[in-house]
Amino acid sequence: MIRRDFSERDIHMAIDGELPADERAAYDAWLDANPEMKARSARFTADRTALRAAFAGVLDEPVPVRLRKVVFGETPVKAAASRSRWWLAAAAAVLVVAGGLGGYFAGIDRIGQENPAEDRLAEQAIAAHVVFAAEKRHAVEVPATDKDHLQTWLSNRVGLKLVAPDLTANGFQLIGGRLLPAGESKAAMLLYEDDKGERISLFVTAQSAQNAKGTYASAQDGPQAVYWLDKGYGCVVVGSLPSEQLAVVAKSAYGQLLAGLAS
Amino acid sequence: MHEKKAAILGEIPRLRRYARSLLRDRDAADDLVQDCLERALVRLDNWQTGESPRRWLFTIMHHLFIDQMRKVNRRGEATMLPLEAGEAVAQPAEQVESIASREIIEALQAISPDRRAALVMVAIEGFSYAEAANILGVPAGTLMSRIARGREELRGLLDDTARRRAIRIVEK
Numbered sequence: 001m002i003r004r005d006f007s008e009r010d011i012h013m014a015i016d017g018e019l020p021a022d023e024r025a026a027y028d029a030w031l032d033a034n035p036e037m038k039a040r041s042a043r044f045t046a047d048r049t050a051l052r053a054a055f056a057g058v059l060d061e062p063v064p065v066r067l068r069k070v071v072f073g074e075t076p077v078k079a080a081a082s083r084s085r086w087w088l089a090a091a092a093a094v095l096v097v098a099g100g101l102g103g104y105f106a107g108i109d110r111i112g113q114e115n116p117a118e119d120r121l122a123e124q125a126i127a128a129h130v131v132f133a134a135e136k137r138h139a140v141e142v143p144a145t146d147k148d149h150l151q152t153w154l155s156n157r158v159g160l161k162l163v164a165p166d167l168t169a170n171g172f173q174l175i176g177g178r179l180l181p182a183g184e185s186k187a188a189m190l191l192y193e194d195d196k197g198e199r200i201s202l203f204v205t206a207q208s209a210q211n212a213k214g215t216y217a218s219a220q221d222g223p224q225a226v227y228w229l230d231k232g233y234g235c236v237v238v239g240s241l242p243s244e245q246l247a248v249v250a251k252s253a254y255g256q257l258l259a260g261l262a263s
Numbered sequence: 264m265h266e267k268k269a270a271i272l273g274e275i276p277r278l279r280r281y282a283r284s285l286l287r288d289r290d291a292a293d294d295l296v297q298d299c300l301e302r303a304l305v306r307l308d309n310w311q312t313g314e315s316p317r318r319w320l321f322t323i324m325h326h327l328f329i330d331q332m333r334k335v336n337r338r339g340e341a342t343m344l345p346l347e348a349g350e351a352v353a354q355p356a357e358q359v360e361s362i363a364s365r366e367i368i369e370a371l372q373a374i375s376p377d378r379r380a381a382l383v384m385v386a387i388e389g390f391s392y393a394e395a396a397n398i399l400g401v402p403a404g405t406l407m408s409r410i411a412r413g414r415e416e417l418r419g420l421l422d423d424t425a426r427r428r429a430i431r432i433v434e435k
Contacts, residue, residue, distance in 0.1 A: 012411050016385050018392050044414050047421065048386045051284075051371065054364035055387055058280040063272070064293055067279075070300040071272050240427075 006030040011041045015048055122216035122225040124182050125203035125236035128189050129223055132178065133199040133238075140176030140191055150177050154188040159206040160233055163260025164190050165253040172200060172249065183207065200239030200246070202253055206232060215243070226250035233261065267307060270316040271300065277388065278320055284383045285328055287372050299324035321388075322398045325380060332376045370420035378413030381406055 006027055013019045014027055031038045132139050142150040147164060155162045157179050164174050172192035180187045180203075187205040210229060217224045224246060227236040235257055237250035278299060282292035302323050303310075310319050371379060384395040385406075396406040 009407065009411065012407065012414065013392075016392065016410070043418055047367070047414065047417060050363055050367045051383075051386055054367050055280050055284050058283050059276045061276070061279070063275045063279075067275055067293065067297055067300060068272065070297055070304065071268050071275075073304070 008037070008040070011037065011044060015041070015044055117210060118212045118214065118227055118229055119216060120183065121203075121205065121229065121234050122227050122236055124180075124187070125189075125201070125227070125238050126216075126223055126225050128180055128187075128203060129199075129201045129238035132189065133191060133201055133223075139199075141178040143176040144174040146176075147174065154179060158186050158188045158204065160188075160204065161261055161263065162188055162204060163256065163263065165202070165256035165260070167192055167249060167253060170249045170252055171195065175199075198239070198241065200237060200241065200249060202257070203236040203238065204257065205234045207234065215247075228254055267310065267316075271303060271320065274317050274320050275300075277317065278324060281321065281324065281383060281388055282328075284368075284371060284387055285376070285379060287368060295324065295328060298327050302327065318394060318398060321384075321390075322400075325398055326400075328380065329376065366421060366424050367417075370417050370424065373420055374413055374416045378409045378416065381409035382413035382417070385410055 010019060010023075010027055010030075014024075019027055031041060142153065144150070144164075151162055151164055154177055164177070167174070171194045173194070175191045175193050177188060177190040180189050182203075182205040185205060185207040187203055190202040190204075191199060192201070193199045211231070213226075213228045215224060215226050223238050223240045224243060225236050225238045226246060227234065229235075235254055237246065237253055239246050239249070241249065275296065278296045279292065282295045282299075283289065286292045286295060299320060303320055306323075310316070371383070374382075381395065381399060381401075384390050384398065385392065390398065392403055392406055396403045399406060401409075
């Protein structure tokens with residue numbers, strides 16, 4: 001038997017069937033002597049099983065007709081570059097997933113570094129959400145029971161006609177709102193809660209110079225922001241919902257907010 | 264000629280699985296497979312007799328995928344994605360996925376494309392390190408480090424998801 005030191009690298013080789021057979025016994029003994037490595041090996045092995053299971057069904061799906069047609073030349077073969085719309089979806093998937101996983105990408109591999117104005121606005125909204133959504137008794141200054149006053153007060157302070165969106169169709173009830181600083185101006189924050197206690201917030205400010213929309217997450221594990229900026233106002237919806245769900249709620253909130261501004 | 268085409272047809276299910284693991288969205292994945300098949304048929308003569316159709320096709324598809332990912336990154340197109348497009352992509356896949364499957368599929372999408380491809384090639388598609396390195400066009404050492412980092416990144420993301428789930432349960 002070959003005597004040598006093993007390392008984490010060997011865990012991957014063993015899982016992938018690349019470890020020489022005559023080293024296997026020594027490797028197993030090494031694992032037994034290193035509980036931490038053994039646990040790591042077990043986790044990676046379980047992940048591999050889960051990965052294979054997650055995609056196993058694809059092999060049983062019937063081959064789509066359009067692919068079969070390409071092979072048997074029933075449609076003229078064109079240059080492969082002519083369609084290629086899948087990569088847009090690839091780029092989109094990167095963003096959606098990054099959001100869904102608490103902006104993991106934002107931390108490690110952010111695509112593009114421009115758009116500081118949106119980033120700043122989104123960061124302010126996320127910071128406010130992190131601080132106030134966690135408060136039990138002091139989450140808002142003016143409760144939803146005093147909704148008319150809340151809307152008038154915030155509208156006057158922020159300088160926009162604010163109508164608190166009704167998100168009951170999405171399962172969220174207004175708790176109330178507060179006034180916050182936002183850079184050199186002011187922002188209105190409206191807080192909503194669903195029956196499970198999950199909270200989302202709306203952050204609206206009158207200060208914005210450019211048109212933009214997108215999603216943003218500042219930290220791994222942190223809440224995600226969906227923002228719109230237009231001439232004269234910025235709106236950010238922040239929450240820790242799955243990104244698909246947050247996108248739906250945010251869109252509904254933004255649509256109502258816009259209607260309110262114009263009313 | 265017909266033999267070659269039959270061999271290509273036989274590889275489609277595996278090409279689709281690889282594409283799905285790279286791209287998640289079913290239609291986008293099939294578009295990638297279609298691009299790959301079209302390119303393969305144009306270059307049918309380049310396919311050496313005796314060369315495995317699988318390796319040949321995977322190489323073509325991998326290059327298509329990586330080239331496009333690089334272009335997308337360079338142009339920074341992902342940064343200004345309209346929300347509608349994001350929503351369209353976020354539609355759940357048609358088949359019923361278990362929560363565990365969904366979590367691991369989503370985590371896989373979040374790791375870097377190079378690592379994702381290396382990991383999938385070996386862990387799902389079952390290529391040897393030598394075959395995978397050849398298809399991806401990288402030295403074996405690079406492949407191994409991508410696999411190791413990819414696995415660690417994937418595990419980290421899954422741990423995060425589990426922790427977030429735990430926090431939600433505690434908060435109820």
